[in-house]
Amino acid sequence: xxxxxxxxxxxxxxxxxxxxxxxxxxxxxxRVPNPADENxxxxxxxxxxxxxxxxxxxxxADTAVDALRRALAMGVDRAYLIDDPAAQGGDALADxxxxxxxxxxxxxxxxILCGSNSIVANTGQVGPRIxxxxxxxxxxxxxxxxxxxxxxxxxxxxxxxxxxLALPALLAVEPGCNTPRLPNAMAVMKASxxxxxxxxxxxxxxxxxxxxxxxxxxxLRVVELPET
Amino acid sequence: xxxxxxAQDLMxxxxxxxxxxxxxxxxxxxxxxxxxxxxxxxxxxxxxxxxREIADxxxxxxxxxxxxxxxxxAQALIxxxxxxxxxxxxxxxxxxxxxxxxxASAVQARSPEVLLFGGSDSARDVAPRVAQRLGTGLIGGARxxxxxxxxxxxxxxxxxxxxxxxxxxxxxxxxPQAILLADGAGRIPSEDASRQGxxxxxxx
Numbered sequence: 107x108x109x110x111x112x113x114x115x116x117x118x119x120x121x122x123x124x125x126x127x128x129x130x131x132x133x134x135x136x137r138v139p140n141p142a143d144e145n146x147x148x149x150x151x152x153x154x155x156x157x158x159x160x161x162x163x164x165x166x167a168d169t170a171v172d173a174l175r176r177a178l179a180m181g182v183d184r185a186y187l188i189d190d191p192a193a194q195g196g197d198a199l200a201d202x203x204x205x206x207x208x209x210x211x212x213x214x215x216x217x218i219l220c221g222s223n224s225i226v227a228n229t230g231q232v233g234p235r236i237x238x239x240x241x242x243x244x245x246x247x248x249x250x251x252x253x254x255x256x257x258x259x260x261x262x263x264x265x266x267x268x269x270x271l272a273l274p275a276l277l278a279v280e281p282g283c284n285t286p287r288l289p290n291a292m293a294v295m296k297a298s299x300x301x302x303x304x305x306x307x308x309x310x311x312x313x314x315x316x317x318x319x320x321x322x323x324x325x326l327r328v329v330e331l332p333e334t
Numbered sequence: 335x336x337x338x339x340x341a342q343d344l345m346x347x348x349x350x351x352x353x354x355x356x357x358x359x360x361x362x363x364x365x366x367x368x369x370x371x372x373x374x375x376x377x378x379x380x381x382x383x384x385x386r387e388i389a390d391x392x393x394x395x396x397x398x399x400x401x402x403x404x405x406x407x408a409q410a411l412i413x414x415x416x417x418x419x420x421x422x423x424x425x426x427x428x429x430x431x432x433x434x435x436x437x438a439s440a441v442q443a444r445s446p447e448v449l450l451f452g453g454s455d456s457a458r459d460v461a462p463r464v465a466q467r468l469g470t471g472l473i474g475g476a477r478x479x480x481x482x483x484x485x486x487x488x489x490x491x492x493x494x495x496x497x498x499x500x501x502x503x504x505x506x507x508x509x510p511q512a513i514l515l516a517d518g519a520g521r522i523p524s525e526d527a528s529r530q531g532x533x534x535x536x537x538x
Contacts, residue, residue, distance in 0.1 A: 117495070124498045131495055198462070199471055227492050227501065229474025229514075231462040238466035243431070246459055264455040323471025323508040327489065330500045 107158045107253070108213065109150045111182065112205050112220040112236065113143040115166045115173035119225060129331050136172040142221025142281035144176075149251055149279055150219050151181040159183050161212055165193050165204050171302065178297035179289035185302045186212060192307045195319035202235030204317050207310035209240065217258065218276040222247050233278030244276040245269055249283040360509040363389040363396045364446035366437060367411055367419075368456060369403040374410055377452030380520020384479050385450045386415035387521075388488055391481035394447070399440050401425075401433060405533065412531035414523045420444075421535045430456070434463035440536060441468060441510060448488055449510040450479075453517040461514040471505035472512040477519050488513055 115137035122133045139147065150160050160182040164170045167189055174185045186208050193204050209215060218240075220233040230246060237244030250261040253273070261268045263280045271277075289297070307317055315321060365385035367378040374382075382398060389396040398416040400408055402424020411419050420440055425432030437460065441449060449464070451457040453475075465472035476490030477500075487504050490513050494501045505511035 119495060119498075122495075124495075129499060131499065197471060198474075199466070199469075202466065225495060227475065227494055228496075229462075229472070229492070230458060231465070231472055231474055234459075234462035235466040238463055247455075266455055266459060324473055324503050324505050326501050327504055328502040329494065330502070332493070332497060332500050 107153070107155070107216045109153060109158060109160050110209055110212070110215040110218045111143070111146050111150050111160065111162045111177065112218070112232065113147065113162050113164050113173055113177055114140040114221070114224050114226075114232075115164060115170040116140045116225055124331070126331060129329050137169050139173040139176055140221050140224045142223055142279060144180075144221075144286045145281060145283050146219040146221050146279045147177045147180050147182060148284045148286040152284070153217070153251065153253060154181065161186065161215075163205055163208050163212075164188070165196070165201050167194060174302060175294075175297050176289070178300045179293045180286065181293070184300055187302050187304050188307070188310070189304055190307045191318075192314035192320070193318045195322065196317055197322035197324040198229060198231035198235055199323045200317050200319075200321035202232050202239055203312065203321060204307070204310065205232065206236045206239035207312050208305065209236070211305060211310050214274070216273045217253065218242075218274070220276070220278050222278040222280050230278065233276055237276035240276070242274050242276055243271040244278070245271060246278040247280045248277045249280050251277060251279075358445075360445040360447040362394045362444065362446045363392070363448040363450065364441065364444060364510070365396065365398050365416070365450045366452070366457065367398045367400045367403065367407070368452070368454065369400070369407055374400070374403060374407045375452065375454060376522065377454040377457065377515070377517070377520070379414060379452075379522045380518075381450050381452035381515055382411060382415055383521035383523040384515070385448070386523060388448055388450070388479070388481040389417075391483050392447070392486055397444060397446065399437060401436065408533045410525075412533075413525045413527055413529050415529070416531055418532040418534065421533060423536075430459045430463065434460050434467065437464045438467040446510050447486060449512040451512070451514045453515040453519055457514060461512065465512045468510065468512070470508040470510060470512055472514060473503045473505060474514045475516045476503075476513050477516045479513055479515075487511065
């Protein structure tokens with residue numbers, strides 16, 4: 107089975123703080139994988155059987171490498187980082203366009219995993235949008251995954267309940283649905299030698315105006331401090 | 335020169351500008367209404383109240399697309415502010431894929447400029463699918479919304495980094511501008527028994 111995982115690098119909220127004078131988040135350490143995406147990596151690693159291949163995908167700048175290395179150290183085989191400047195600054199629509207094209211570029215996958223929500227804006231859109239773009243069945247807020255005979259049986263959080271999907275499928279996993287194990291020093295060292303491919307937007311068959319800031323439909327206008 | 339005058343020529347001759355009502359320009363507000371135990375859900379009613387405010391700011395018509403409800407629920411939506419209700423048969427087993435197709439088709443047929451979803455588990459499952467099928471933006475998890483009349487824009491306020499900051503988002507270029515409310519967001523409008531509106535049953 108080939109399993110893809112989409113990971114968003116996010117600020118480490120354990121160390122970041124909010125500057126009240128500038129109404130912005132000040133980061134003090136390396137970017138980390140979005141927590142729910144790390145849960146998705148852990149699901150992929152737990153599903154792995156002999157001969158499977160796990161590939162991680164990220165849209166981001168060079169600062170995303172640390173998050174990718176962490177996924178590689180957890181047991182993912184190789185990584186794609188789309189760090190083309192044209193792909194930066196996108197919204198969920200633009201990022202899903204890039205990720206869907208990157209997934210196609212890397213060959214057919216049986217299962218695509220990602221987190222249900224990111225800690226940035228918590229909108230939960232990228233997974234469903236990728237699946238719609240690829241035309242495959244999908245589900246969000248997944249807590250339990252079992253693969254058998256070309257189907258995947260899942261359980262979901264909230265009011266959504268259990269379901270069974272035909273593969274290939276995309277599953278967006280609920281934050282905290284498992285406890286990812288910290289990779290040991292040997293795994294971290296091995297991960298530093300694993301390949302990270304960096305295709306350009308054009309390599310993926312996309313035009314620069316449909317991705318990144320140019321391709322974004324939703325724009326962030328203002329960031330404010332919440333009223334206390 | 336042709337002696338046939340186009341509608342545009344005629345309107346220009348009478349000094350009517352097409353700028354405000356260009357042909358094919360998306361117009362109107364659509365709110366998605368779901369039912370729980372036979373009545374319109376509170377999340378949908380909250381969205382209806384905000385949708386009414388947006389429609390009033392834009393001077394636009396407000397249609398509610400009711401998924402799986404009956405005549406009684408449709409009348410309740412009208413009493414609380416909808417100008418018209420589109421009745422769509424509920425897809426079996428609350429299937430998100432089928433539900434998304436129903437919504438996307440209705441949006442394509444009516445081309446509203448705003449599409450609003452209340453904050454519920456099922457809406458969160460459906461809204462991104464619909465937005466992707468329509469190739470448009472979705473402001474997800476909005477705690478508050480505000481309509482700006484001059485640009486006919488809806489601004490959504492979304493918590494960032496677990497609420498440490500708030501971001502104001504808008505969808506300036508793509509239509510419809512879709513907004514999914516956060517759980518508990520919205521304003522449930524009061525009933526006005528004198529309100530009248532059309533109810534249209536959509537073909538399955």
